[in-house]
Amino acid sequence: MKRFTRMIYKNPEELIFGHAKFPVSERWNIQFGAGYVVPEVKVAPQEGSEASKEKMVAECRNIAQSACKRAVSIGLPSFMLEQEHVFQQTNNPEWAAECTQIQAEILERYYDEYGISVALRQTPADIRVEERAPGLRGSDYDNKIEETMEACAANGASDLCIETMGGKSASDYGISRGDIKAVLFGIGVLGSIDMEYMWKRIVNICRRYDCRPGGDTDCAQANTAMFMAGGLLDKDIAHTTAALARAMAAARSLVAVECGAIGPLKDCGYENPIVKAISGVPIATEGKNAVCAHSDLMGNLTAAMTDVWSNESVYHRQEMGGTTPEVWLQATGYEAALMNTAIQTGTGETLRDIYTLTDKYRDPQGLILAYDNAYRIGEAIVNYGNDPYLRARAAALEAGKIINEAVDAGKLYLTRFERDSLDNALKILEELPMDSDQFTDECLRTYTRKVPEFDPKSYEL
Amino acid sequence: MTHIEELESKLDQNFVAIRYNVEIEGPAIRPENDLDVRNILPTEEPYKSIALAVLYGDMDASLSNVNDGLEAGLSPVDIINNGLMKGMDAVSLLYTKGFYFLPDLMLSGDSMMEGVRVCEKILGHKSETKGTTVSFVAEGDPHDIGKNLVVMFLRANGYDAIDLGRDVPTTEVIDAVEKYKPLFMTGTALMTTTMTVFPKVVEELQKKGLEVPAFGCGGGSVRKDFVESFPMSVYGVEAYHAPKLADSILKDKKTWKELRKEYSEIVGEFVSEYA
Numbered sequence: 001m002k003r004f005t006r007m008i009y010k011n012p013e014e015l016i017f018g019h020a021k022f023p024v025s026e027r028w029n030i031q032f033g034a035g036y037v038v039p040e041v042k043v044a045p046q047e048g049s050e051a052s053k054e055k056m057v058a059e060c061r062n063i064a065q066s067a068c069k070r071a072v073s074i075g076l077p078s079f080m081l082e083q084e085h086v087f088q089q090t091n092n093p094e095w096a097a098e099c100t101q102i103q104a105e106i107l108e109r110y111y112d113e114y115g116i117s118v119a120l121r122q123t124p125a126d127i128r129v130e131e132r133a134p135g136l137r138g139s140d141y142d143n144k145i146e147e148t149m150e151a152c153a154a155n156g157a158s159d160l161c162i163e164t165m166g167g168k169s170a171s172d173y174g175i176s177r178g179d180i181k182a183v184l185f186g187i188g189v190l191g192s193i194d195m196e197y198m199w200k201r202i203v204n205i206c207r208r209y210d211c212r213p214g215g216d217t218d219c220a221q222a223n224t225a226m227f228m229a230g231g232l233l234d235k236d237i238a239h240t241t242a243a244l245a246r247a248m249a250a251a252r253s254l255v256a257v258e259c260g261a262i263g264p265l266k267d268c269g270y271e272n273p274i275v276k277a278i279s280g281v282p283i284a285t286e287g288k289n290a291v292c293a294h295s296d297l298m299g300n301l302t303a304a305m306t307d308v309w310s311n312e313s314v315y316h317r318q319e320m321g322g323t324t325p326e327v328w329l330q331a332t333g334y335e336a337a338l339m340n341t342a343i344q345t346g347t348g349e350t351l352r353d354i355y356t357l358t359d360k361y362r363d364p365q366g367l368i369l370a371y372d373n374a375y376r377i378g379e380a381i382v383n384y385g386n387d388p389y390l391r392a393r394a395a396a397l398e399a400g401k402i403i404n405e406a407v408d409a410g411k412l413y414l415t416r417f418e419r420d421s422l423d424n425a426l427k428i429l430e431e432l433p434m435d436s437d438q439f440t441d442e443c444l445r446t447y448t449r450k451v452p453e454f455d456p457k458s459y460e461l
Numbered sequence: 462m463t464h465i466e467e468l469e470s471k472l473d474q475n476f477v478a479i480r481y482n483v484e485i486e487g488p489a490i491r492p493e494n495d496l497d498v499r500n501i502l503p504t505e506e507p508y509k510s511i512a513l514a515v516l517y518g519d520m521d522a523s524l525s526n527v528n529d530g531l532e533a534g535l536s537p538v539d540i541i542n543n544g545l546m547k548g549m550d551a552v553s554l555l556y557t558k559g560f561y562f563l564p565d566l567m568l569s570g571d572s573m574m575e576g577v578r579v580c581e582k583i584l585g586h587k588s589e590t591k592g593t594t595v596s597f598v599a600e601g602d603p604h605d606i607g608k609n610l611v612v613m614f615l616r617a618n619g620y621d622a623i624d625l626g627r628d629v630p631t632t633e634v635i636d637a638v639e640k641y642k643p644l645f646m647t648g649t650a651l652m653t654t655t656m657t658v659f660p661k662v663v664e665e666l667q668k669k670g671l672e673v674p675a676f677g678c679g680g681g682s683v684r685k686d687f688v689e690s691f692p693m694s695v696y697g698v699e700a701y702h703a704p705k706l707a708d709s710i711l712k713d714k715k716t717w718k719e720l721r722k723e724y725s726e727i728v729g730e731f732v733s734e735y736a
Contacts, residue, residue, distance in 0.1 A: 050654035086654035087601030117686050123624060129628050165577040172606045178564030232482040236563035353465040362478035418560055
């Protein structure tokens with residue numbers, strides 16, 4: 001596996017929505033990062049649909065049908081439908097096969113009839129449970145994920161993604177206790193090891209079909225930190241800690257690309273701008289049109305470098321303006337139209353910078369993902385590109401530096417909790433060993449004792 | 462000057478975003494100097510030191526203070542009630558006030574629990590608690606950080622919180638209710654299609670003629686309207702609300718119906734989901 005040791009982008013100014021160094025084409029005449037932004041819609045099956053295969057298939061059919069109908073009703077040139085699996089879909093590969101097949105048929109029908117460019121992303125759930133023998137590798141759940149991936153690829157998915165959970169036991173412990181070493185171990189070391197295990201298999205499956213390996217997201221770890229950090233008045237996790245976790249997540253999510261994923265990377269990977277700056281692959285992102293799923297502090301900034309603009313997730317139900325697949329595709333569709341208008345009229349850079357400045361100093365988490373800063377973190381990662389631990393550590397240290405510079409410049413203000421957490425974390429990170437084996441040994445000694453769910457065998461450690 | 466730098470120079474930051482958290486936070490004081498904390502903390506040694514170690518989330522100090530106390534002949538029950546729990550009461554108060562944050566709470570919780578474990582070893586049985594609670598993550602759902610927080614909050618508030626883990630089959634939940642007869646149970650789920658386990662749990666309990674005073678359901682996609690569509694349940698909004706709900710069952714004999722009606726009042730704050 002070849003690691004990234006240099007930046008594919010040579011200048012942060014080149015980073016802009018709708019453009020990637022390595023565009024991706026999928027069936028049904030759609031391209032990503034090829035000069036336009038594609039809107040995405042994703043809808044969670046409603047409760048009760050998991051009761052039987054028939055109900056789940058009908059649910060998936062209805063979601064696809066509603067999205068397609070609204071897309072042509074408002075004149076969208078393209079869109080992506082993503083189906084994130086619930087437990088029952090991934091645990092029953094035959095369900096996944098039929099759900100994928102029916103959605104693919106509907107998309108293809110609209111493609112044939114209207115010429116609309118469409119894509120079908122399937123995201124099986126990571127249902128593995130680390131503390132239950134045999135852990136993350138080789139369990140029934142693990143095998144089901146692989147079978148389901150294949151079932152999706154064979155039945156019409158145009159790309160595959162997953163949100164792997166490797167390292168979550170350690171990072172959850174670290175996030176909830178402000179233990180930055182555990183966070184680094186969970187995301188940078190364990191997460192990267194598990195990604196490699198999972199992504200080599202996914203890429204192999206995709207090679208056998210007309211299906212692209214999309215990407216992963218550190219939803220299980222960095223998003224846990226972000227959600228727990230919450231809004232400005234929440235008091236659970238320091239926003240500076242969440243920002244450092246996010247920077248580490250870029251070093252981890254890059255592993256999917258190193259294993260052969262080509263993008264668009266998965267929407268809830270808020271670390272994706274950094275991965276795009278390093279690798280040149282197109283990315284999906286989410287922000288203000290994902291308020292149906294959660295609140296973040298960078299609703300516009302995340303659009304600056306996007307190639308696929310997503311709503312993240314929403315209940316399948318009715319709003320005043322229609323069903324949720326219709327309503328939220330309309331929301332992401334109009335935002336993509338704004339970006340595409342800017343591209344065509346030569347005002348893309350201005351819109352990108354306005355998106356960025358709207359949120360750049362709202363919170364440290366947004367600051368480090370602004371495209372100029374995302375690029376700097378990318379550089380820190382590739383400087384230690386061959387070592388997953390050192391590059392995650394370097395990413396966090398660079399993020400800390402970026403935050404401190406903004407504070408010194410009077411552009412960003414921190415609370416005591418954020419300040420203390422950042423100072424404490426940077427001090428610990430700076431003092432960590434420069435040898436990854438030594439770090440891993442230290443962490444194994446500490447966290448096998450402190451974190452009952454952590455199972456080193458799941459990572460072949 | 463780059464394009465973005467040029468634009469940035471024209472921008473008044475407060476015109477687009479204000480960091481209210483920075484604006485409202487007051488001056489720093491030592492936690493034990495907070496007036497309300499002073500009223501909680503014991504004044505006599507070694508209870509004071511035991512409580513302070515918990516307050517500072519210092520597990521090593523907590524263990525060594527507890528061991529010193531035991532060696533000096535103090536009763537394990539007194540160490541728990543007059544030292545460890547007092548420290549934790551102060552921690553909970555500081556968290557409620559916004560002075561302490563989750564990591565403080567978790568580290569203090571760990572310190573308290575380690576001390577309790579040492580005392581219980583000497584006692585030869587579990588220490589007296591306010592009551593037993595049972596917590597689980599729905600079958601098919603591996604997301605357990607919310608459940609871990611609930612368990613920690615319940616333990617920190619003096620409950621014997623039984624943790625069944627994640628992806629827990631319904632039969633195991635029923636067995637636990639039969640075995641522990643909890644005064645409060647919590648179930649968490651991240652996904653819409655795993656939260657459907659909750660009404661099944663209630664159905665199975667009813668089939669066996671079992672009941673819990675209240676079954677708090679919460680987590681990522683869990684909605685109040687769904688939770689209130691079946692009996693015995695209460696929609697839980699924040700993990701730290703769990704002990705307040707349990708307290709109201711214990712002290713005021715509140716039923717799940719009353720918890721639904723008086724939720725905001727019971728947890729002592731405005732809760733938009735219950736407005």
